[in-house]
Amino acid sequence: MKVQDLIEQLAELNPDAEVRLAYQPNYPLWEVASAIVAGNDDGAPVNDTECQVCGGMDGHEHGCPERLDPSPRVDEVEAEFVYLTSGGSSGYASKALWDGGAW
Numbered sequence: 001m002k003v004q005d006l007i008e009q010l011a012e013l014n015p016d017a018e019v020r021l022a023y024q025p026n027y028p029l030w031e032v033a034s035a036i037v038a039g040n041d042d043g044a045p046v047n048d049t050e051c052q053v054c055g056g057m058d059g060h061e062h063g064c065p066e067r068l069d070p071s072p073r074v075d076e077v078e079a080e081f082v083y084l085t086s087g088g089s090s091g092y093a094s095k096a097l098w099d100g101g102a103w
C-alpha cells in the first residue's frame with residue numbers, strides 16, 4: 001500500500017472516526033494509531049542519527065565498534081517508508097477485517 005492509496009481511501013471516510021491498526025490475523029488484535037512517522041527500511045525514523053550499537057547521537061561513544069558515519073539526512077517527503085505507530089487503547093479484533101476491505 002502506498003501513501004497515495006491511503007490518501008484516496010481515507011478521503012472517503014468519516015474524518016472524525018478514530019484510526020485503529022488491526023494486526024496479527026491469526027490472533028486478531030487492534031490498537032489505536034498514535035502517530036505517522038516518515039522512516040527508513042530499518043524501522044527507524046528518517047534522520048535518526050542514534051547509533052544502534054552504542055546509542056551515541058550524531059556520532060559514536062568512545063570505543064564503539066561501529067565506524068560508519070550517521071546516515072545522510074533525508075527530507076521527510078523523500079522518505080521511502082511511512083510508519084503508523086500504535087499506542088493507547090487496544091482490544092480483540094475480528095478476522096473479518098481482513099476479508100471486509102472495500103478496496
Ligand SMILES: [Zn+2]
Nearest residue numbers: 051054060064
Ligand atoms: Zn556507535
